[in-house]
Amino acid sequence: MxxxxxxxxxxxxxxxxxxxxxxxxxxxxxxxxENGGGAFLIPYLVALLTAGIPLLFLDxxxxxxxxxxxxxxxxxMSRPAEFLGWWQVLMCFVIAVxxxxxxxxxxxxxWYSISKAWGDDATGFFTGTFLEVGDPGVSMDFVPQVxxxxxxxxxxxxxxxxxxxxxxxxxxxGIFMPLLLVMFLLLVISSLFLPGAATGLxxxxxxxxxxxxxxxxxxxxxxxxxFSLSIAFGIMVTYSSxxxxxxxxxxxxxxxxxxxxxxxxxxxIGVFAALGFMSVAAGTSVEESAAGGVGLAFMAFPxxxxxxxxxxxxxxxxxxxxxxxxxxxxxxxxxxxxSAVKDKMGWARRASALAVTLPLALVSVLLFGTTTxxxxxxxxxxxxxxxxxxxxAFVTVVVVAWLARKLPVLSNHLNLYGSIRMAGVWKLLxxxxxxxxxxxxxxxxxxxxxxxxxxxxxxxxxxxxxxxMAAALVIIGILLTLIPWSKNSLLNDDxxx
Ligand code: MET
Numbered sequence: 001m002x003x004x005x006x007x008x009x010x011x012x013x014x015x016x017x018x019x020x021x022x023x024x025x026x027x028x029x030x031x032x033x034e035n036g037g038g039a040f041l042i043p044y045l046v047a048l049l050t051a052g053i054p055l056l057f058l059d060x061x062x063x064x065x066x067x068x069x070x071x072x073x074x075x076x077m078s079r080p081a082e083f084l085g086w087w088q089v090l091m092c093f094v095i096a097v098x099x100x101x102x103x104x105x106x107x108x109x110x111w112y113s114i115s116k117a118w119g120d121d122a123t124g125f126f127t128g129t130f131l132e133v134g135d136p137g138v139s140m141d142f143v144p145q146v147x148x149x150x151x152x153x154x155x156x157x158x159x160x161x162x163x164x165x166x167x168x169x170x171x172x173x174g175i176f177m178p179l180l181l182v183m184f185l186l187l188v189i190s191s192l193f194l195p196g197a198a199t200g201l202x203x204x205x206x207x208x209x210x211x212x213x214x215x216x217x218x219x220x221x222x223x224x225x226x227f228s229l230s231i232a233f234g235i236m237v238t239y240s241s242x243x244x245x246x247x248x249x250x251x252x253x254x255x256x257x258x259x260x261x262x263x264x265x266x267x268x269i270g271v272f273a274a275l276g277f278m279s280v281a282a283g284t285s286v287e288e289s290a291a292g293g294v295g296l297a298f299m300a301f302p303x304x305x306x307x308x309x310x311x312x313x314x315x316x317x318x319x320x321x322x323x324x325x326x327x328x329x330x331x332x333x334x335x336x337x338x339s340a341v342k343d344k345m346g347w348a349r350r351a352s353a354l355a356v357t358l359p360l361a362l363v364s365v366l367l368f369g370t371t372t373x374x375x376x377x378x379x380x381x382x383x384x385x386x387x388x389x390x391x392x393a394f395v396t397v398v399v400v401a402w403l404a405r406k407l408p409v410l411s412n413h414l415n416l417y418g419s420i421r422m423a424g425v426w427k428l429l430x431x432x433x434x435x436x437x438x439x440x441x442x443x444x445x446x447x448x449x450x451x452x453x454x455x456x457x458x459x460x461x462x463x464x465x466x467x468x469m470a471a472a473l474v475i476i477g478i479l480l481t482l483i484p485w486s487k488n489s490l491l492n493d494d495x496x497x
Contacts, residue, residue: 002067003165003349004242010170011243012252014332017173018230018239019260020180021329022102025322026297028224028264029204029271035220036211037204043212043221051437052225053257054429055393058400059231060249061410063240064417069339070234071480072489073241078404084396085340086477088234091388092336094469095233096360098377099330100157101368104149105130105298106322113305113315122302127374130298134371147369153330154361160331161338162353165242169335173328180324184263187317188270191277194308200276203286204268219441227385229260230329232393234336241339250418271296274314278304297322334360346486375457379465382454386445388470394438401431 071085118125342352
């Protein structure tokens with residue numbers, strides 16, 4: 001019988017746990033600032049309402065109606081759509097491999113906040129002493145201070161996932177999420193009292209209206225919403241397949257979406273208040289302080305921690321929040337893969353969890369426990385986010401709405417199990433607005449990748465970890481589709497189905 005969450009509350013907490021992650025805490029503030037500051041909130045809200053929430057509901061409807069992991073649910077919806085489910089599973093594989101290492105870095109930095117290991121040169125420390133970044137290339141030189149925290153992240157993740165949906169995922173979220181909320185609120189409130197906080201908030205909230213005319217800003221908003229809400233890569237399909245039948249789907253979805261965005265706004269406020277402090281203290285502009293996604297957390301924050309009153313406490317709160325937020329997202333990403341293997345092979349929870357997590361952890365440790373890490377991470381992240389997920393989402397909405405023509409069935413399902421009725425608008429958004437927006441954005445991203453080599457990396461690296469990876473994933477996805485299903489999964493003896 002299919003595993004279930006023990007209550008709707010734990011489902012909502014787990015869905016929020018998945019959505020609130022590294023993306024909210026270091027990615028959003030930086031993306032918003034780069035894309036028009038306060039004016040970014042308009043494209044952000046438009047993307048949330050026109051694509052984010054409608055596609056979140058789509059994921060819920062597919063997972064809850066067809067009650068399966070992503071490949072099984074898509075297959076039950078329309079047989080040829082199984083491949084889409086595997087594409088989502090493979091995206092999760094790639095994301096998990098590098099997401100884990102960022103959590104490991106954050107764990108190490110929580111400790112460094114106390115020992116102030118970076119001395120006076122936080123930037124040089126991050127890439128030099130800490131990551132020991134080599135030239136772009138692949139090496140087998142392990143970096144102990146990165147390797148051990150990474151192994152610890154995998155051990156925790158494996159323990160949670162072997163324990164299952166109820167005893168592992170539900171319970172871990174029940175503990176980590178309240179803890180995260182308290183730590184994060186303390187962090188945001190204390191950063192507002194730093195001298196110079198207002199300068200940072202001004203920089204964050206001063207709108208650059210011209211940015212609204214730039215298509216790249218809109219693309220950034222849509223891209224961020226997908227990553228941030230954990231939609232269109234199988235997570236919400238998987239989690240909602242663990243929900244009991246009688247559940248308010250749309251009401252839960254609204255809670256999740258607004259909790260995620262609320263958290264994101266708070267992160268923007270907290271991070272920019274701290275950056276304001278830093279720039280006032282150093283006499284630089286907030287713009288200089290806010291450089292680079294990965295850099296923002298691991299280069300700018302150490303400087304703040306060294307100089308702010310109670311800096312060590314701020315550091316532990318900030319990096320500790322990243323660890324908890326990251327772990328609850330990582331477990332959701334890996335669960336997508338486990339659930340798919342479990343359904344396809346008909347194996348038990350423990351066997352499926354180990355068969356997925358051990359090789360995954362090994363790849364992650366080999367690639368990112370070494371001096372190779374940062375470059376591969378950068379390339380994989382760009383290809384997956386700007387391309388894999390958005391293009392996958394575009395194909396998914398086209399298949400669901402126009403080829404399989406399932407929108408009427410799914411919207412009936414949402415109305416049957418939802419307190420918010422929105423059939424007509426929802427069909428319009430998923431069937432027309434989302435395909436146009438996603439199609440435009442993903443083709444633009446594709447064009448940019450072809451015309452300008454991403455990040456100035458050597459061709460062979462982009463060909464291996466970018467294009468090579470994409471081609472390999474398509475082939476692996478097809479092969480996975482061809483493996484026969486365990487009879488039990490297709491039989492559907494689930495009384496909740
Ligand atoms: N939603 C998560 C975050 O914001 C990521 C989920 S998996 C890409 O970090």
